[in-house]
Amino acid sequence: MIRLKVPRLYRIILYVTLxxxxxxxxxxxxxxxxxRIEGAFGPQHHPWQFSILSVHGGAGFAMMFIFGAFCAAHFPLGWRTQRLRGLGIGLVAIIAFQIITAYSLYYLADEVSREVVxxxxxxxGIALPLVLIFHVIHGRKSNPKPAAPAGK
Incomplete structure (x- = not known):
C-alpha cells in the first residue's frame, strides 16, 4: 500500500503560505x-494597498515552489493509487489557472481585460483552499490506518 500522507512540516508550510x-x-x-483615504487632492488608495499586493505576490511565488515540490513528490504517488484522482486534477488545474491569471494580471495592459482576469x-483563489480542504478530508477518509502490531 502506498501512503500519501504529507509530512507535518510540509503541511504547515503549505497551509501558512496558502x-x-x-x-x-x-x-x-x-x-x-x-x-479610500482622504489625501491632499481628495480620495486616494490606502498606502497599505500596494504593500499588501507585494505580500500576496511573494506568497504566490512561494506557492509556486510548493506546487513544484508537490508535482515531484505527491502527485506521482497519488496518480498510482487512483484515489481522489478527480480532486487532485482539480487542484492542479486551479493552481495552474491561478499562475496563468496572475501572470496575465501582471502583464496585461488593457484595463477591461485586467478587470475580468x-x-x-x-x-x-477563493475556491482553492476549499478544494484543498475537501481533498485532504476525503484523502484522510480513504487512506486506511496502518494495522497496529499484534500484542500491543
Missing amino acids: ATSWVSGITFFVFRNWV GYVHLIT
Whole structure:
C-alpha cells in the first residue's frame, strides 16, 4: 500500500503560505475596491494597498515552489493509487489557472481585460483552499490506518 500522507512540516508550510496568499489577496481586493483615504487632492488608495499586493505576490511565488515540490513528490504517488484522482486534477488545474491569471494580471495592459482576469483570479483563489480542504478530508477518509502490531 502506498501512503500519501504529507509530512507535518510540509503541511504547515503549505497551509501558512496558502493562508498568507489567500488573506492578502482578499485584503488587497477589499482595499482596492472599497477603502479610500482622504489625501491632499481628495480620495486616494490606502498606502497599505500596494504593500499588501507585494505580500500576496511573494506568497504566490512561494506557492509556486510548493506546487513544484508537490508535482515531484505527491502527485506521482497519488496518480498510482487512483484515489481522489478527480480532486487532485482539480487542484492542479486551479493552481495552474491561478499562475496563468496572475501572470496575465501582471502583464496585461488593457484595463477591461485586467478587470475580468482579476475577478476570475479572485473567484478561483477563493475556491482553492476549499478544494484543498475537501481533498485532504476525503484523502484522510480513504487512506486506511496502518494495522497496529499484534500484542500491543
